[in-house]
Amino acid sequence: xxxxxxxxxxxxxxxxxxxxxxxxxxxxxxxxxxxxxxxxxxxxxxxxxxxxxxxxxxxxxxxxxxxxxxxxxxxxxxxxxxxxxxxxxxxxxxxxxxxxxxxxxx
Amino acid sequence: xxxxxxxxxxxxxxxxxxxxxxxxxxxxxxxxxxxxxxxxxxxxxxxxxxxxxxxxxxxxxxxxxxxxxxxxxxxxxxxxxxxxxxxxxxxxxxxxxxxxxxxxxxxxxxxxxxxxxxxxxxxxxxxxxxxxxxxxxxxxxxxxxxxxxxxxxxxxxxxxxxxxxxxxxxxxxxxxxxxxxxxxxxxxxxxxxxxxxxxxxxxxxxxxxxxxxxxxxxxxxxxxxxxxxxxxxxxxxxxxxxxxxxxxxxxxxxxxxxxxxxxxxxxxxxxxxxxxxxxxxxxxxxxxxxxxxxxxxxxxxxxxxxxxxxxxxxxxxxxxxxxxxxxxxxxxxxxxxxxxxxxxxxxxxxxxxxxxxxxxxxxxxxxxxxxxxxxxxxxxxxxxxxxxxxxxxxxxxxxxxxxxxxxxxxxxxxxxxxxxxxxxxxxxxxxxxxxxxxxxxxxxxxxxxxxxxxxxxxxxxxxxxxxxxxxxxxxxxxxxxxxxxxxxxxxxxxxxxxxxxxxxxxxxxxxxxxxxxxxxxxxxxxxxxxxxxxxxxxxxxxxxxxxxx
Numbered sequence: 001x002x003x004x005x006x007x008x009x010x011x012x013x014x015x016x017x018x019x020x021x022x023x024x025x026x027x028x029x030x031x032x033x034x035x036x037x038x039x040x041x042x043x044x045x046x047x048x049x050x051x052x053x054x055x056x057x058x059x060x061x062x063x064x065x066x067x068x069x070x071x072x073x074x075x076x077x078x079x080x081x082x083x084x085x086x087x088x089x090x091x092x093x094x095x096x097x098x099x100x101x102x103x104x105x106x
Numbered sequence: 107x108x109x110x111x112x113x114x115x116x117x118x119x120x121x122x123x124x125x126x127x128x129x130x131x132x133x134x135x136x137x138x139x140x141x142x143x144x145x146x147x148x149x150x151x152x153x154x155x156x157x158x159x160x161x162x163x164x165x166x167x168x169x170x171x172x173x174x175x176x177x178x179x180x181x182x183x184x185x186x187x188x189x190x191x192x193x194x195x196x197x198x199x200x201x202x203x204x205x206x207x208x209x210x211x212x213x214x215x216x217x218x219x220x221x222x223x224x225x226x227x228x229x230x231x232x233x234x235x236x237x238x239x240x241x242x243x244x245x246x247x248x249x250x251x252x253x254x255x256x257x258x259x260x261x262x263x264x265x266x267x268x269x270x271x272x273x274x275x276x277x278x279x280x281x282x283x284x285x286x287x288x289x290x291x292x293x294x295x296x297x298x299x300x301x302x303x304x305x306x307x308x309x310x311x312x313x314x315x316x317x318x319x320x321x322x323x324x325x326x327x328x329x330x331x332x333x334x335x336x337x338x339x340x341x342x343x344x345x346x347x348x349x350x351x352x353x354x355x356x357x358x359x360x361x362x363x364x365x366x367x368x369x370x371x372x373x374x375x376x377x378x379x380x381x382x383x384x385x386x387x388x389x390x391x392x393x394x395x396x397x398x399x400x401x402x403x404x405x406x407x408x409x410x411x412x413x414x415x416x417x418x419x420x421x422x423x424x425x426x427x428x429x430x431x432x433x434x435x436x437x438x439x440x441x442x443x444x445x446x447x448x449x450x451x452x453x454x455x456x457x458x459x460x461x462x463x464x465x466x467x468x469x470x471x472x473x474x475x476x477x478x479x480x481x482x483x484x485x486x487x488x489x490x491x492x493x494x495x496x497x498x499x500x501x502x503x504x505x506x507x508x509x510x511x512x513x514x515x516x517x518x519x520x521x522x523x524x525x526x527x528x529x530x531x532x533x534x535x536x537x538x539x540x541x542x543x544x545x546x547x548x549x550x551x552x553x554x555x556x557x558x559x560x561x562x563x564x565x566x567x568x569x570x571x572x573x574x575x576x577x578x579x580x581x582x583x584x585x586x587x588x589x590x591x592x593x594x595x596x597x598x599x600x601x602x603x604x605x606x607x608x609x610x611x612x613x614x615x616x617x618x619x620x621x622x623x624x625x626x627x628x629x630x631x632x633x634x635x636x637x638x639x640x641x642x643x644x645x646x647x648x649x650x651x652x653x654x655x
Contacts, residue, residue: 032356051195062396
């Protein structure tokens with residue numbers, strides 16, 4: 001298959017996307033990181049300004065991920081429409097196999 | 107009894123009238139040739155770009171939950187209420203991963219509901235019915251929460267709720283509800299999509315003014331946090347424990363993070379959020395929006411702080427106490443006490459309209475589930491598109507009526523429990539939907555049984571929990587102590603683990619005994635497809651893919 005190359009070539013990009021998203025989630029999931037009152041920012045205890053700050057941080061991380069995913073998937077898209085996007089996977093067998101991780105989603 | 111402020115009332119009524127007109131006129135917006143197709147009524151023609159989708163999803167995700175329920179919890183318990191901010195932060199990185207795949211497969215096959223996808227993927231009418239049932243059930247308390255929000259505003263304004271008695275006491279709510287039902291029936295998803303612009307404008311104006319103006323009026327942030335701290339340390343006579351804490355105590359951490367994670371996993375399983383996603387024009391619109399939607403989370407965080415401002419505002423805690431200690435009234439009373447009456451009217455309108463938009467989308471989404479996965483699937487297999495749309499329109503009325511009954515007859519200490527109860531149910535569809543986007547490994551019947559056990563477990567576990575300090579009540583909390591690890595965990599998440607374990611084990615068993623797995627009408631390439639928007643027809647990407655059903 002001539003098209004089996006692209007997904008593998010971008011493995012690094014997908015690993016990066018996964019890491020960035022994981023950081024974004026863990027930032028507020030691990031509560032002991034921020035369940036404290038100092039350092040304060042103005043009158044705001046750490047607990048509050050840390051979480052509020054994490055909103056733009058998450059937005060930034062997901063934006064970076066968005067830019068990476070659009071860049072990575074662009075070569076498969078140039079014909080426009082579903083056929084082009086489908087081409088790299090067209091020859092794969094169907095069945096109960098996992099269809100891949102977050103990786104190949106464009 | 108509260109005196110009705112004529113200025114606030116007039117502003118609210120005028121803005122409500124504008125929204126009503128827009129709602130009915132929306133039927134002409136981006137008008138389609140074939141109005142009586144569910145793609146049109148139920149998904150607004152599947153043609154919304156990034157900009158409209160951002161407003162629609164914002165209008166859809168940020169509801170009376172944000173404006174009333176979360177600040178009420180912060181007002182009453184402090185830091186514990188902030189799990190909602192953590193939840194709306196982590197939801198976007200999570201859905202970034204799988205939502206585009208769901209959009210693509212739905213576009214290729216013309217799926218209108220999540221249950222449509224389940225039916226196509228697993229070839230299972232039973233599992234699809236389970237998902238549809240869960241969606242309709244879970245959305246009802248969520249709509250009820252919207253009505254609670256409206257009721258809170260009306261009560262504070264002195265034109266309904268606990269301010270009057272008898273039938274009249276619910277009349278304003280019923281009128282608002284009838285108008286909502288009317289334009290939803292006529293315009294479908296176009297109504298909330300268009301009204302969302304007005305709603306968000308009002309909300310942003312309201313929160314920017316509130317976050318600057320109120321701290322100046324009540325004595326600064328330092329004062330707000332110190333009053334809140336003092337109040338939260340005070341012992342609650344009903345429970346014999348402090349009201350809460352300004353900084354989360356170690357004992358509350360597990361509940362905090364599991365409530366946040368469980369809610370985040372649940373959010374995009376709700377039919378109304380999936381409806382907002384399916385209405386998008388292109389695959390790219392989804393990820394672009396996921397990156398831009400956190401702006402609303404910032405608003406949610408600031409609105410949550412209104413709970414503390416209400417504690418620090420002179421007269422507000424006394425008013426809340428005088429009204430049955432209903433914490434849901436904290437933000438409306440704050441507006442009434444602090445803002446000039448015309449701006450209080452704007453704030454009230456923001457809350458009311460902010461509750462009506464999602465209520466409309468929720469009702470539409472639940473109605474679509476009924477029309478597609480119950481009516482057409484089981485009752486009238488040959489129903490035409492027009493007939494399905496008719497069924498959906500009427501079902502939207504029934505769903506809203508169910509929610510209205512919920513509000514009129516169920517007393518709640520914290521309205522947020524409505525939403526958390528919905529989450530306990532809807533998150534049980536996560537394994538079937540999200541795993542299904544990646545693999546057909548799970549057996550359809552294993553998923554059905556895992557779902558059923560988790561639904562029963564979650565419902566019983568939530569039923570048994572009384573509200574804090576009110577023994578004998580039910581559905582009063584959503585997190586319970588888990589015996590083995592001895593931490594307080596969100597029941598929805600415990601249910602999800604039970605659900606997954608059963609699904610995995612039974613899948614192994616069913617594969618060994620070779621129970622038929624059902625046909626799969628989707629193909630790997632459908633999950634990454636990005637077809638050009640077509641009018642009403644599903645776009646055939648792979649020949650022969652659509653004829654399996």
